[in-house]
Amino acid sequence: MMMRVRQDGDEPLKVVLLGSGTVGTQVARLILEHGDDFAARIGRPLELIGIAVRDLSRQRPGLPAGLFTDDPQGLIDRGEADIVIELIGGIDPARQLILSAIEHGASVVTANKALLAAHGEEIFDAAELAGVDVYYEAAVAGAIPIIRPLRESLVGDSIRHVMGIVNGTTNYILDKMTTEQTDYEAALVQAQDLGYAEADPTADVEGYDAAAKAALLASLAFHTRVNGDEVHTEGITRIVQDDIRAARDVGCVVKLVAIAKQLDDDQISVRVHPTLIPLGHPLAAVGGAYNAIFVEADAAGRLMFLGPGAGGAPTASAVTGDLVTVARNRARGVAGPNQTIYNELRVADMGAVQTRYFLRLRVVDEPGVLATIAAILAHHKISVQTVLQTPADSSGVRDGASAELSLMTHMATESDLLACLSELKANPKVRSEVRFLRVEGM
Known part of the structure; x- marks a missing residue:
C-alpha cells in the first residue's frame, strides 16, 4: 500500500509532538529555532502544530503557549499531522496513540524502547500496511547512531x-x-x-x-x-x-x-x-x-x-535526526526501509549459553580443599584456567580457618555451572555463598 502523503510543493510538513519533558522540550526548541536549517536539509519546511502534555499549568519558557494541549488523541484525530513524535514513554497510552497516528497516515518518530520491545511487531506491521515510517534511533544508546x-x-x-x-x-x-x-x-x-x-x-x-x-x-x-x-x-x-x-x-x-x-x-x-x-x-x-x-x-x-x-541534548539529537530523515521521505512521497524480519530464530534458554565464569568462594583453609573443589568442577565439565588463593582476612594475616578462592574457568554452559554451584553450596568445605560473574571478551 502506498503512503498517504500530501504532495503540496513547498507546503510545510506538519509535526505533532507527544510529550514535553527534558527531551521533548529540547526537540520542540530545535524545531522552532532551526527551522531554516531543517527546511534546507529536507526540501520542505516543518511546522510544529501541537504539543501534548500532561500538565498544562507547568511553565515552559520559550515555547508558545498556544501549541500545548492535554488531549493527545484529539491532536492526532485532527488528521493534519504528517509526522508524530512520541516521547511520553511507557506502554499505554503511547501504544494506542502511535497506532492511531499510523491509521491517520502519519509517520512516527519515537524513543520508546519499552513499547517497541513489547509491541514492536504490531506497530511495524501497521506502519508497513499504511506505507509510513517508524524510526526509533533514540530508543537505543542516546545520540549513538546504531539503529540505522x-x-x-x-x-x-x-x-x-x-x-x-x-x-x-x-x-x-x-x-x-x-x-x-x-x-x-x-x-x-x-x-x-x-x-x-x-x-x-x-x-x-x-x-x-x-x-x-x-x-x-x-x-x-x-x-x-x-x-x-x-x-x-x-x-x-x-x-x-x-x-x-x-x-x-x-x-x-x-x-x-x-x-x-x-x-x-x-x-x-x-x-x-x-x-x-x-x-x-x-x-x-x-x-x-x-x-x-x-x-x-x-x-x-x-x-x-x-x-x-543519556541526557536531553544527545537524545534530542537522535530524535531530530530521525525527524529529518522521515520528513525527507514524506517530501518525496516514499517510505524508508522497514524492519527486515524473515528469520524465526529461537532465543535460547540461558542454560544453553556458553561463556567463561569467574567464581569466588570462601573455603576451609586446609590441605586438600583445592583438590576437592577442582574435582567438583571437573565432575560438572567445568575446566579451570586460573586459580588465586588469598586469606579471607582483609589484613592479609592467614588465620588458619578460611581462605578465599578466585577461579577463572574456560568455556562452560550455564546449566553445568548452576549444577556445580549447587554441589559446592552443599559441600562442608565451602564456608560462603559462591559468587560468580560471567566473562566476555577473552
Whole structure:
C-alpha cells in the first residue's frame, strides 16, 4: 500500500509532538529555532502544530503557549499531522496513540524502547500496511547512531555478535565503584544528583531498560522477532566492592552488558547482566554515562560505536535526526526501509549459553580443599584456567580457618555451572555463598 502523503510543493510538513519533558522540550526548541536549517536539509519546511502534555499549568519558557494541549488523541484525530513524535514513554497510552497516528497516515518518530520491545511487531506491521515510517534511533544508546547502521548500512552483511553498554546510569555507577571505590548506594545517589538516574531507578539498575534495548538490537541484527520478556535480565544491585576488587585483581572491570549472539543456525542468545570485561577490550575503557556498542559481522569485521547514552541534548539529537530523515521521505512521497524480519530464530534458554565464569568462594583453609573443589568442577565439565588463593582476612594475616578462592574457568554452559554451584553450596568445605560473574571478551 502506498503512503498517504500530501504532495503540496513547498507546503510545510506538519509535526505533532507527544510529550514535553527534558527531551521533548529540547526537540520542540530545535524545531522552532532551526527551522531554516531543517527546511534546507529536507526540501520542505516543518511546522510544529501541537504539543501534548500532561500538565498544562507547568511553565515552559520559550515555547508558545498556544501549541500545548492535554488531549493527545484529539491532536492526532485532527488528521493534519504528517509526522508524530512520541516521547511520553511507557506502554499505554503511547501504544494506542502511535497506532492511531499510523491509521491517520502519519509517520512516527519515537524513543520508546519499552513499547517497541513489547509491541514492536504490531506497530511495524501497521506502519508497513499504511506505507509510513517508524524510526526509533533514540530508543537505543542516546545520540549513538546504531539503529540505522544495523537497519541499513549493515543490512547486506551477516552479523554474528552485538555486545554493548547501553545504559548510561548503570555504567556511571559501576565506573564510580571502580575508579573511586565508592559503594553502590553512594554511587547511585551521585547518579541521581547529576540527573543520570531517576528518583525510582529500578528500570535502570535492575537491567530492564537495557533488556528492552537488547531486544531491539537483536531483532535488527538477526532479522528475527525478539521481545523484551525473552531477554535474560540481571541488574547491578548485588554488585559490591569485593566484586570490583576481585575483577581488578584478574585484569578486568565489571560492566552491565547487553549481549546478542548467534549460537547456531536456529538459535540466538540475548541477555543482559553484569559482566567481567578484560582491560584490553574496547568496552572496558568506556566510563561515566557513556554508551558503547561492539558489533561483529562477517564482512565488515569488528565495529565500535561510542557516545553519550543519556541526557536531553544527545537524545534530542537522535530524535531530530530521525525527524529529518522521515520528513525527507514524506517530501518525496516514499517510505524508508522497514524492519527486515524473515528469520524465526529461537532465543535460547540461558542454560544453553556458553561463556567463561569467574567464581569466588570462601573455603576451609586446609590441605586438600583445592583438590576437592577442582574435582567438583571437573565432575560438572567445568575446566579451570586460573586459580588465586588469598586469606579471607582483609589484613592479609592467614588465620588458619578460611581462605578465599578466585577461579577463572574456560568455556562452560550455564546449566553445568548452576549444577556445580549447587554441589559446592552443599559441600562442608565451602564456608560462603559462591559468587560468580560471567566473562566476555577473552
